[in-house]
Amino acid sequence: MNPKLNTMFKGAQHSTPLIVASMPFGIIYGALAQSVGLSHWAIIAMSVFVFAGSSQFIAIGLIAAGANVGIIIVTTLFVNIRHMLYAATLLPHVKRFSQKVRIPMAFLLTDETFAVSSHYLQKHPNSPNFAWYYFGSALFMYSNWILCTFIGVYLSQTVPNMSDWGLDVAMAVAFLGIVVPSLHNKPTLMCALVAASLSIVTYHWPNKTGLLFSALCGIAVALVIEKYQNNIPAPEVAK
Structure with missing residues (x-):
């Protein structure tokens, strides 16, 4: 097989466990979006042109609550x-690509694709075929998300009370699979602990602002710890 296509296939293959875990999430999105009164085309268009699972869920929740467009x-x-943050991490590896390549890479960036791409770059930091690996993961995720949206819209018309099944728990499991392997040092571990703790405390904040506050606090703690560690002088070696 052509080396580029082989690398692209590996990107899709390595993303499969995360994509399987996100499938119920896409299906439940299609069902929930219809329950708040969005048309079939509006639901599908959001997956095609927005392609951001958590934001799509939050958007339909706010629509159901009667929030204005600005909010x-x-x-x-x-x-x-x-x-x-994902983009900043990947920038050193993609800046050599043309803008025609970087624009679709930016649009297709998801938690899942970032996770597998970061792991790939740890093993192949100078891979000339990184873009092919990235698109293998991203396009698989994109097509899967759109397909699951279609399925959710269809099933919501034929299966009663589908939105009450709790299928969205699968995405929580998928995010755990992404986050836990990344907790490899003190800054990342404290970031996760602070963000998780504060998200519980701020759970009832309006318009999900508690999630934003918790995430920013977690990032701030991680940056402070990392800066402190970098400023600690290395111990002198005895002569």
């Missing part, structure tokens, strides 16, 4: 701020 836009924007 919906600002809230979903803040929820997706983490993608700026």
